[in-house]
Amino acid sequence: MAPPLTAILRQRELILTLVAREMKTRYRGSVLGYFWSFLNPLLLLGVYTVVFSTIFQPRVAGVSPYALFLFVGLLPWTWFAGCLTECTTVFADNASLMKKVPFASEALPVVKVISHGLHFLLGLPVVLAALALTGHLRWTALLAVVPLLLQVLALAGLGLLVAASSVYFRDFKDLLTNLLHLLFFATPIIYVLEMLPIPWMRTVIRLNPLTHLFRLWQQTLFFGTLPSPGALLASAVFALVALALGLTAFAALRENLAERL
Amino acid sequence: MTAPIALDRVSKRYHRSAYRWQSFKGALLKREWRATFAAGETFWALKDFSLRVHPGETLGIVGPNGAGKSTLLKLVSGILRPTSGTVTVNGRAAALIELGAGFHPEMSGRENVTVNGVLLGLTRAEVRRRLPEILEFADLGGFIEEPVKTYSSGMQARLGFAVAVHAGAPILLVDEILSVGDEAFQRKCLARIRRLQREGTAILLVSHDLDMVARICHRAAWLEEGALKMAGAPDEVVGRYRASLAPAPPEEKREEEVLRYGDRRVAIDGVALRGPDGKETDTLHSGADAAIAIRYRMPEPVADLVFGVGLFTGDRTPVYGTNTAIDGIPLGVVPGRGEVVFSLPGCPLAGGTYILDAAAHAADGTPYDYWKQCLAFTVESSVADIGGVRPPHAWSVRALD
Numbered sequence: 001m002a003p004p005l006t007a008i009l010r011q012r013e014l015i016l017t018l019v020a021r022e023m024k025t026r027y028r029g030s031v032l033g034y035f036w037s038f039l040n041p042l043l044l045l046g047v048y049t050v051v052f053s054t055i056f057q058p059r060v061a062g063v064s065p066y067a068l069f070l071f072v073g074l075l076p077w078t079w080f081a082g083c084l085t086e087c088t089t090v091f092a093d094n095a096s097l098m099k100k101v102p103f104a105s106e107a108l109p110v111v112k113v114i115s116h117g118l119h120f121l122l123g124l125p126v127v128l129a130a131l132a133l134t135g136h137l138r139w140t141a142l143l144a145v146v147p148l149l150l151q152v153l154a155l156a157g158l159g160l161l162v163a164a165s166s167v168y169f170r171d172f173k174d175l176l177t178n179l180l181h182l183l184f185f186a187t188p189i190i191y192v193l194e195m196l197p198i199p200w201m202r203t204v205i206r207l208n209p210l211t212h213l214f215r216l217w218q219q220t221l222f223f224g225t226l227p228s229p230g231a232l233l234a235s236a237v238f239a240l241v242a243l244a245l246g247l248t249a250f251a252a253l254r255e256n257l258a259e260r261l
Numbered sequence: 262m263t264a265p266i267a268l269d270r271v272s273k274r275y276h277r278s279a280y281r282w283q284s285f286k287g288a289l290l291k292r293e294w295r296a297t298f299a300a301g302e303t304f305w306a307l308k309d310f311s312l313r314v315h316p317g318e319t320l321g322i323v324g325p326n327g328a329g330k331s332t333l334l335k336l337v338s339g340i341l342r343p344t345s346g347t348v349t350v351n352g353r354a355a356a357l358i359e360l361g362a363g364f365h366p367e368m369s370g371r372e373n374v375t376v377n378g379v380l381l382g383l384t385r386a387e388v389r390r391r392l393p394e395i396l397e398f399a400d401l402g403g404f405i406e407e408p409v410k411t412y413s414s415g416m417q418a419r420l421g422f423a424v425a426v427h428a429g430a431p432i433l434l435v436d437e438i439l440s441v442g443d444e445a446f447q448r449k450c451l452a453r454i455r456r457l458q459r460e461g462t463a464i465l466l467v468s469h470d471l472d473m474v475a476r477i478c479h480r481a482a483w484l485e486e487g488a489l490k491m492a493g494a495p496d497e498v499v500g501r502y503r504a505s506l507a508p509a510p511p512e513e514k515r516e517e518e519v520l521r522y523g524d525r526r527v528a529i530d531g532v533a534l535r536g537p538d539g540k541e542t543d544t545l546h547s548g549a550d551a552a553i554a555i556r557y558r559m560p561e562p563v564a565d566l567v568f569g570v571g572l573f574t575g576d577r578t579p580v581y582g583t584n585t586a587i588d589g590i591p592l593g594v595v596p597g598r599g600e601v602v603f604s605l606p607g608c609p610l611a612g613g614t615y616i617l618d619a620a621a622h623a624a625d626g627t628p629y630d631y632w633k634q635c636l637a638f639t640v641e642s643s644v645a646d647i648g649g650v651r652p653p654h655a656w657s658v659r660a661l662d
Contacts, residue, residue, distance in 0.1 A: 017379040025367050100362030102338040102354070103380050258340050259275070 005247055008156075011104045018111040023118060034122065041123035045071050045130060060192055063222075068130055072222040073189035073214050075123050076151060080210075081180045083116040087159040088166040088173040095261045105257060106250055109159035113152060131221065138224030146227060147216035153239040154213070157246030164253040167260050187214050209238035263351050265432050265463035266314035266337055271346035273307040273332055273487075306332040307487045309346070314432075319454070319464040321478035321495055323471060323502050329487040330467045334358060334436050337465060352463075355381045355430035361417040366410035370401055370420055373409050377421070381428040391427045398449070399423035419446055426453050433457060436467045444575075444613050445645065451477060472639065475499045476544060521635075523628035526563050527621040530556040530598070532635045534617075547642035547651065551608040555601045555619050557630075559594060565624035566592055568601045572649070575614040575637075580649035586624055609651045612642030 008015070027033040048067040052058060063069045090108045091098055098105060131137040166172040187210040196202045205211050212234035219225045307329045314320045322330050335341040336348050338356040363380050364373045374395055378388035388395075396405055399419045401412075409417065425433065454477055457464065468474050474481055474495055481498035483491040491498055536542040537550040545551045553570060569584030585592055585601075592601075617636040621629040 013384050014379050017376055017385060021365060021368065021372070021376050024372065025365060028367050096359070096362050097380075099335075099340065100359040101380050102340050102356050255342050258335075 007104045008106050008110055011107045014103060015107045015110055015114065018107060019114045019118070022111060022115040026115075037119045037122035038126065041071075041075060041126045044074075045126060060195055063192060065134060068134060068136065069218070069222050070190055071130070072127060072218055073187075075120060075127060076147070076214065076217050077184065077187070077189055079116045079120040080151065080155065081184070083112050083155050084158060084162050084176060084180065086112050086116070087163040088176055090163050091167050091257060091261060098258045098261055105254065106160060109163040110156055113155045113159050117152060127221065136222060136224060140220045140224050140226060143220040143227060144217065146232070147213055147220065147235065150213060150216070150235045150239040154242040157239075157243035160246035160250040164250050164257065167257050168253060183208070183210060187211050189214055209234060213238065264313045264315055264349075265351050266312070266465060267349040268310060268312045268333075268337070269347045269349070271307055271310045271336060271343045271348055272305060273329075273336060273341065274303050274305050274344040276303050305487050307336070310487065310489060312482060312489070314463050314465055316463060317458065317461040318480060319458055319466060319478045321474035321481040322465070322467045322484055323469070323474055323481060323499060324484035324490070328484040330484055331358070331436055333484065334434050334465065334467055338434050350432065352431040353382050354432035354434055355425045355428040356434040357421055357425040358434065358436045360414060360421055361409070362421075364409045364417060364421070367408050369408055370399070370405040370412070371396070374420065374424055377424045378428065381424060382430065383428055395423045395427045398427065398453070415443060415446070422450055426457060431462060433462050433464045435464065437469060445647070448612055448641075471499045471503055472543065472637070476639070520633045521631065523622070523630040525630050526561065527557055527559045527566060527629035529619055529621060529630045529632050529635070530558050532556070532617065532619045532632070534636060534638050543638050545608050545610065545638060545640045547610060547612055547640055547644065548607055551605045553603040553605070553617065553619070553636075555603070555621075556598070557601065557621055558598050559596050562596050563623070563629065566594060566629070567622055567624055568592070569620045569622065570603050571618035571620075573616045573618070574649055575616065577616065578649070580610070580615065584620070608640065609653070610640045611646050611648050611651050612640050612644070613649070614639050
C-alpha cells in the first residue's frame with residue numbers, strides 16, 4: 001500500500017497542475033465562471049427554504065430551520081457522490097493519456113477528490129452566511145476542518161478503488177449510481193438518526209460509516225457542538241480503512257489499466 | 262556506465278478481448294466465469310526480446326505494422342508492464358508516443374504546455390522557465406493562445422515535440438512524430454535531435470521513415486513479429502529491411518513499366534550520389550560539392566547517345582533538368598561498362614528532399630533506359646532559405662535621400 005501513497009505525494013506538481021486544468025476548463029466559456037460554484041448552492045438553498053417552509057413543513061425535533069440542516073449535509077454529500085461518480089469514468093475519459101503518456105495514473109482520481117473538494121469549499125461560504133444569519137454559527141464551525149480532512153482521505157481511497165475497478169468492470173458505474181442513492185437515504189442527511197422509530201433501523205444506519213462522518217459535519221456546522229467521540233472515532237477508522245483499501249486495490253489493479261481501457 | 266535502457270528477455274502478451282468479465286450478465290446469468298477465466302485468445306506482441314540502448318546512443322526501431330514497435334516503446338516508458346522479463350530504465354524518460362496525447366482540446370496551447378511539461382516530469386517552475394524557448398521552438402505565433410482543438414495535426418506535433426525536447430530528460434522516446442509537420446519544421450526537429458545527441462541524450466526512435474532512421478540513428482534494430490530480426494549499423498539494417506519490403510516480382514514489373522522504360526540498348530545499372538569527399542551518400546549539404554554518378558552498360562555501340570538528369574522536389578515539382586546534348590557535351594563512349602558523372606560544385610540546392618530521374622536516350626528522345634525516381638536524397642542546409650535552387654545572389658542596401 002505504501003508505493004501508491006508515496007507516488008501520490010511525489011506527484012504533487014502533477015496533481016496541482018491537473019486540478020488547475022480541471023478548474024479552468026469546467027467553466028470555460030461560461031459568463032459567470034467560478035461564480036457558479038457559489039451561485040449553485042445559493043439557489044439550491046433558496047429552493048429548499050421555500051419548499052420546506054411553505055410546501056412541506058417537516059417537524060424534526062431540535063432541527064430548525066430544516067432547510068439549513070438539510071443543506072449542511074447536502075453540500076458535503078454532493079462532493080462525496082459527485083466525486084465518486086466521476087471517478088467511475090475518470091480513466092476512460094483520459095484514455096489517450098493513460099495509453100500514450102507515462103505518468104502516475106493514481107493522480108487522476110485524486111484530482112477529482114480535490115477539484116470536487118474545491119467546489120465544496122466555494123459553496124461553503126453560502127452555508128456559513130446562512131448559519132450566521134439564522135444565529136447558528138458557532139466557533140465549532142472551525143472544527144469542520146476535521147470532517148473535511150477525513151472526507152478527503154476517505155474519498156481518496158474510495159476514488160482509487162472505484163476508478164480502478166470501473167476499468168475492469170464496466171457495470172461498476174451503474175452499480176455505484178444505485179448504491180449512492182441507497183447510501184444517501186441510509187445516511188442521516190434529510191433526517192436525524194434519533195427520529196427513526198424502530199430500534200433495529202437505527203442500528204443498521206449506525207453501521208453505515210457515512211452516518212458518523214456526516215454527523216461530524218452537522219455537529220460542527222449546524223448544531224454548534226463539539227464532535228462526539230464516537231462519531232470521530234468511527235469516521236477516522238472509516239477514512240483510514242477506505243484509504244488503505246483503495247491504495248491496496250489500486251496497487252493490485254494498476255498494472256493492466258492502460259491495456260484494459 | 263549503466264545503460265539508460267535495458268530490456269532483458271522481455272515478452273508481452275495481449276488478450277485479444279480486453280475485458281474478461283465485462284458485465285454481470287455474462288458473469289452471473291450465463292455463468293461464463295469459467296469460460297472467461299480460461300486462457301482466452303492471446304497473442305505475443307513481443308517475445309523474448311532483449312535490447313540495450315547505450316548512453317548517448319540513438320537507436321532506431323524499424324519494422325512493419327504490428328511488429329511490436331509501439332509496444333516496445335510503451336514498455337520502456339512504463340505505460341505497459343511486461344508479461345515476463347525485465348525492463349530497466351535508468352533516468353527520467355520523456356516519451357512522445359502520440360501526437361497530441363495529453364493535450365486538452367479546450368485549453369490553449371500555452372496552458373497545455375504547462376500540463377504536458379509536468380506530465381513529462383518537470384515542475385511548474387521549470388516549465389515556466391523554459392516556456393519562452395518552447396514557444397519559440399513550436400513557433401505557433403498567435404495560435405498559442407487559441408484552444409488546441411483549433412490546431413492542425415502539424416501544429417499539435419510541433420507543440421508536443423517542442424515540449425518533449427525541452428523536458429531535459431536524459432532519455433527520449435519518440436514514436437513516429439516527425440512524419441507530421443512541414444519540411445522546415447522537420448529540419449528544425451532534426452537539428453534539435455542532433456543537439457540532444459551531442460548533449461548525451463539516449464534516444465529510442467520508432468519510425469517508418471527509413472531514410473531518417475538511417476540518417477540520425479547510431480544503430481538500428483529491425484523488429485518483426487515481436488522478435489528482433491536484425492540489429493546493427495542503421496544503413497545496413499534499413500537496407501536489408503527495405504529489401505524485404507520490395508514487392509513481389511510481378512508487381513515490381515508493373516511498377517517498373519511506369520517508372521522505367523526503354524529498350525535497354527544502353528542500360529543504367531545504378532545511380533549514386535556522392536558528397537564532397539567522393540564517397541557515396543544519401544545526404545548532400547547545401548554549398549558543399551556534390552556529384553551524381555550514373556553507371557551504365559552498353560553491349561553494342563549506339564548512335565547519338567545522350568545522358569540526362571532531372572531533379573524534382575519531393576512533390577515532383579521540377580527543379581532543374583538538363584542533358585549532355587543541351588549542354589553540348591560530346592560523349593566518346595565505347596561499348597562496355599562506364600560511368601557518367603554530373604557534378605554540382607558547391608551544390609546550389611536549398612535544404613529539403615529531392616528526387617532524381619536519370620536517363621540514357623537517343624538525340625531524338627528515343628529512350629534506351631529512362632529511369633524515373635531512381636534516387637531520393639536529402640539536402641541539409643545550415644541556412645533556412647526556401648525553394649529548390651539557390652541561385653548565386655547578393656543583397657545591397659542604399660539610402661535614397
